[in-house]
Amino acid sequence: MDSLTQAVLGAAIQGTVLGRVQGRRSLLYGAALGTLPDLDVLIRYADPVSQMTFHRGFSHSVFVLTALALLLAWGVHWLARRRWPDKGYTYTRLFVAFWLVLLTHPLLDSFTVFGTQLFWPLQWVPESWSAVFIIDPVYTVPLLAAVSYALVKGLAGRATYVMGTALLLSTAYLGLCLAGRVVIEQRFASALSQQGVIVADVRAVPMAFNSLVWRVMAKAPNGEYYEGVSSIFDRAPPEMQRHRFNLELAKPLTDVPLHDRLRWFTDNWLRYDIVAGGLIVTDLRMGTPGNYTFRFKMAQRNAAGSWEAITPQRHRSAGPDALFNRQDLSLIWQRILDQQPPLPLAAWTSRYLAETEGQ
Known part of the structure; x- marks a missing residue:
């Protein structure tokens, strides 16, 4: 805190x-x-x-x-x-x-x-x-x-x-608040189950400055994950979208100690993207959909075009300021009591991750 x-x-x-x-x-x-x-x-x-x-x-x-x-x-x-x-x-x-x-x-x-x-x-x-x-x-x-x-x-x-x-x-x-997290996670898992999706792990995280609206993630067994938003007061199923962890991109980081440590620290809630020739590793636990607080460049292509691990660098789109977008916060606060209109999850993801390639 x-x-x-x-x-x-x-x-x-x-x-x-x-x-x-x-x-x-x-x-x-x-x-x-x-x-x-x-x-x-x-x-x-x-x-x-x-x-x-x-x-x-x-x-x-x-x-x-x-x-x-x-x-x-x-x-x-x-x-x-x-x-x-x-x-x-x-x-x-x-x-x-x-x-x-x-x-x-x-x-x-x-x-x-x-x-x-x-x-x-x-x-x-x-x-x-x-x-x-x-x-x-x-x-x-x-x-x-x-x-x-x-x-x-x-x-x-x-x-x-x-x-x-x-x-x-x-x-x-x-x-x-702990009880609220349990309710939200059960609701999200139930919504996915009704779609025929069985998930291995569900994680709810309160969104900025309140414990009434939650960002929820769920790991699917095929290398995909679902990310959505739900309020304590929701009556309809939560809005959500499906993404890939892009785990195949993590091969250049095999046996890299700092990558192993990051996997351990985050309980393996990591996503991988290629951005401008660099391999970006994202901690999915903190932030808003598409706009995450901790992103690190951990590998890049050398002159021969092969991947090589580098000393990690903070990716420019990441940082505490990513949590304080006023327009996004206003929509999140409105979402506490009203599910309509739904939060623009796809637009947020596109805005913050549009520069990624190799998906």
Whole structure:
């Protein structure tokens, strides 16, 4: 999730657990600690695939963060016994506060689609529960309001109760979003089944800034996939289109370590296209139909016309700005309550992927 959300979550947790001991400072300490795992973005890697797939790695591991919470609790408790013996600090309370603040950061990240390596160094597929978009005001605003109230009023009165209530509501919201994802995936699979299409894997991802309209993908056994859009409030079958992964184009990347890592990180939700003599690998999980956030040029033709792998480069059509097309966002928001007219999926795909060749 975004840094503001992680900061107010950390502030609310530490304020709730340690607010009566630390006062308003608990909010500041919690906000700082809650954003600590994201300092891994300061590490620079040699290529964009490594930059993407090593983010949310060791700094988001439950093992590393639990050890850090133990260490911090020991340090603060040791210092408190000498400098503030009457404050009421206990090792257990300190550990619980620090552990919750640190651990909720990667857990919240896991509710997005990007991928969080919760169990690093174990090489399990990163957790990607796809319940909320990376920025979700419905989740963030109640926590921000509760923390702001505590900053103004102090922690001696009702503020602890207010923050605790906001934490419960925000957690319940995540549960509702997960349930919504299950409903959407079942609806999409059912619509395909009625067409006689049996799919191996279905993946729903909330579209920008809401968890009411979902982009849904389904893998077919013949190297094809279906991509569509469905709202929680739909009564008719979702609109969808059929595409190919173009897996035959991936041969030049056989046994290329960065390609293998990208397949692992995305759970193999990759599409391949030839663009201007370059092999473009697309992570299908993030973006809007045809307009995806992460696309990488990973091979190109040499002078002899043969393919050779290269150090990955970010493809020019990709990037976070791809999510913020105002016209597309307006249509997506209208789609929440009304299926007519349907979203222009084919037009979007044509607009953003028209330059591809070799389909």
